[in-house]
Amino acid sequence: MSETSDTFSHAVAAMRRGAIVAYPTEAVWGLGCDPDDDAALARLIELKQRDPAKGLILIAGAVSQLAPWLEGLDEAQRARLAATNDTAPTTWLIPDNGRARPLLRGEHTTLAVRVSDHPPVQALCNAFGGPLVSTSANHAGEPPAMSADDIRAAFGDAVTLVDGALGGYERPSTIRDLTSGEVLRD
Numbered sequence: 001m002s003e004t005s006d007t008f009s010h011a012v013a014a015m016r017r018g019a020i021v022a023y024p025t026e027a028v029w030g031l032g033c034d035p036d037d038d039a040a041l042a043r044l045i046e047l048k049q050r051d052p053a054k055g056l057i058l059i060a061g062a063v064s065q066l067a068p069w070l071e072g073l074d075e076a077q078r079a080r081l082a083a084t085n086d087t088a089p090t091t092w093l094i095p096d097n098g099r100a101r102p103l104l105r106g107e108h109t110t111l112a113v114r115v116s117d118h119p120p121v122q123a124l125c126n127a128f129g130g131p132l133v134s135t136s137a138n139h140a141g142e143p144p145a146m147s148a149d150d151i152r153a154a155f156g157d158a159v160t161l162v163d164g165a166l167g168g169y170e171r172p173s174t175i176r177d178l179t180s181g182e183v184l185r186d
Contacts, residue, residue: 007163008127014160015128020044022137022151022159025059026089026118026167028144029137029151031159032059034128041103044133047158049140055106057091058113059134061122066113066131072097077178081115089114089173093184104133114173120164136172144172 011021018040020033031048033040035058045052060066063082070078073094081092093110100111114134116122125131136144137151137159145151151161175185 008123011124011160011162012127015040015132018043020047020159021124021132021162022145022148022155023124023162024118024120024164024166025134026116026121027169027172028146028166029148030059030134031137031155032124032132032134035101035104035131035133038101038103041101041133044135045103047155048135048138050135051140052103053107055108055112056104057134058100058104058111058131059121059125060113060115060131061125063115065125066115069097069099069111069113069131070094071099073178080178081113089116089118089167089169091173091175092178093175094178110177112175118167120162124162 015021015034018037020031020040020043022029022031031044033044058066058069063078091112091114093112096105096109096111105111138144139154145154148161148163151159174183176183
């Protein structure tokens with residue numbers, strides 16, 4: 001087994017035990033966990049010192065991995081989700097169909113989802129067998145981690161580190177409302 005496969009297998013095993021993982025995304029390092037593990041979601045929010053009302057993002061390597069959360073969307077909306085990475089990463093706010101855990105959704109009636117074309121994210125989601133939580137790797141109010149060293153300095157052994165490179169974007173993803181098309185963060 002290759003070192004890369006070992007890294008992803010180790011991270012997936014850790015997430016299945018409720019651990020928090022740190023991994024490189026398109027622009028910054030992210031923290032994630034199993035989106036269906038309420039205890040892991042609570043630990044992630046506590047670790048970040050994040051207001052639970054804000055909610056979190058689901059990140060996937062393919063639209064198909066988000067299928068249970070996309071029930072109720074029409075084909076045009078699903079196609080829009082699949083085409084978002086043509087110019088820059090886009091996080092979409094979709095109507096929550098009741099599938100999202102309360103800590104994932106926060107106080108919102110929408111759920112934030114992103115389909116990533118970044119190879120480490122895709123590999124991690126594929127190894128996990130579905131989407132995972134994604135939130136910037138930082139304590140609330142601090143700048144996001146830009147390296148594995150930043151992760152170690154901020155979180156020490158509290159997270160399982162997935163090695164890899166950032167995707168080369170300078171800013172976190174654009175956030176858009178899928179229903180209205182409105183850009184909420186450019």
